Amino acid sequence: MRVGKPVKALPQPLCDYCGAKAVFARAGDESYPYRDDHGPVWVCVPCQAWIGIHARSTRHVPLGRLADAALRDAKSRLHDALEPLVAGKVRRDGVNAFEARAKAIRWVSTELGFDPLPNSIHMLTPDQCEQALGYVEAFMAARRGG
Template sequence: MECPYCGSPAVFMTHKEFYGRDYGGNVYVCRPCDAYVGTHGRSKAPLGTMANAELRRYRNQAHAAFDPIWKSKSMHRTAAYRWMQKVMDLTPQEAHIGMFDVPKCIKLVEICSRYRSHSS
């Protein structure tokens, strides 16, 4: 995997090597850019795209806006992701916050805010 910010090869590490504790997964890391992405469990399959500190903040905000929709049982999780896909005009492969760039995160936060204000 290549860092999308600087083009350097990302280093593959275990969670223990990266975080100092084993959370049961791995991570691809670019130290100079402070960019990284976790993997599906102990596999080498990334959970999304590498993200620097700014993009991680926006993805966290997107999750904070989106996750309560399905965690509150207002929608089942699968239905919530299908709804996200539809309202944001995404393919099933794109409908994951781990694949989002900053503008998509901002758009999802706005859409979720409107959804919550209409469903209250």
């Protein structure tokens, strides 16, 4: 890692499943995983794993790790599990949903002692994602008075 030094080269994310270099793909490219345009992604075609990039990132910085079908599913379930908490925070604190989601992920990750602390759901490993899901579900059940 060359943290702190100016790096002009584009990032080259690797696939966490096979270790291969991910390919940058836009809508219409052969390796692009969606039929419709969901924005550019880094993709590993053999693993069918991909991740989007930061909006307005001129260097195509990925949002996190490449996610295969199982991780995409786990992230989507975690996202849904957090939505009631996110909505509550938006109402209470007047933050936007994007910020509230990031805070929710940091809260769960802190509670579970993840190191390094992820900034977004896209940084979670499959294992962390499942752990977070279990934690949030137990938290919500307790809050409902279980």
